[in-house]
Amino acid sequence: MPSTVQVCLKGAVVRYPSLSHSLGPIDLSIASGEIVALVGASGAGKSTALRLLAGLETPAAGRHEHAPGTRTGFVFQSPTLMPWADARANVALPLELSGVPSAEARRRADMALAAVGLGDRPEARPRQLSGGMAMRVSLARALSVEPDLLLLDEPFAALDSITRRRLIEDLHRLWAARAVAMVFVTHDVEEAAYLAGRVVVLSVADGRVVDDIAMPGPLPRPANWRRDPAFLEAVETVADALAASMGLAS
Incomplete structure (x- = not known):
């Protein structure tokens, strides 16, 4: 290959x-x-x-x-967080399951939480988080394994439109920093056209596969791209x- x-x-x-x-x-x-x-x-x-x-x-x-x-990270449709564990423990879980020592797993979990804008909430329980924050924890958990491939299965479907847009901008920012391959499942054609290069x-x-369409414009998207012809x-x-x-x- x-x-x-x-x-x-x-x-x-x-x-x-x-x-x-x-x-x-x-x-x-x-x-x-x-x-x-x-x-x-x-x-x-x-x-x-x-x-x-x-x-x-x-x-x-x-x-x-x-x-x-x-290395593959997977973000599901719902955050699937352990309700009894804080954000740090939820993010560290896949690392610990793979044999990473607890202290190192927690350090990497804190880095991943900071990357998604939750560096100040490592001890928050899922019930203390909004839907968008909980999805950010789920994204941090996927990023904690330092993936080469990030797969996202309609992770923003249950969120309001403003939160969805903010999280898409977060994904672009993370992609720009890490150059990870991403595959994103969505029903929303505007979301697809904005988020992806294909x-x-x-x-x-x-x-x-019945169509494979290249999207115009640079990634991440420039300001006001949604209004561009x-x-x-x-x-x-x-x-x-x-x-x-x-x-x-x-």
């Missing part, structure tokens, strides 16, 4: 007894340091594709490949591709 590729799926097929059809084959390649958004209708297999990329699910056919030594559209019929055109391009993937194109 070329050294510029962080992870890829080659003809990956998933079969579920509850479905009358298979998902795939899915062909998808993620380069080192790029941000890719996955969009598709409900049931298109976006979360399945993310699990395949993470190696959490094994394809029935085809294969999953990643660059040697790839938007990949999956078919609702079988989860295959190039961005507005990109949003419409993604919306049209999504509609076509659902059989709704005019």
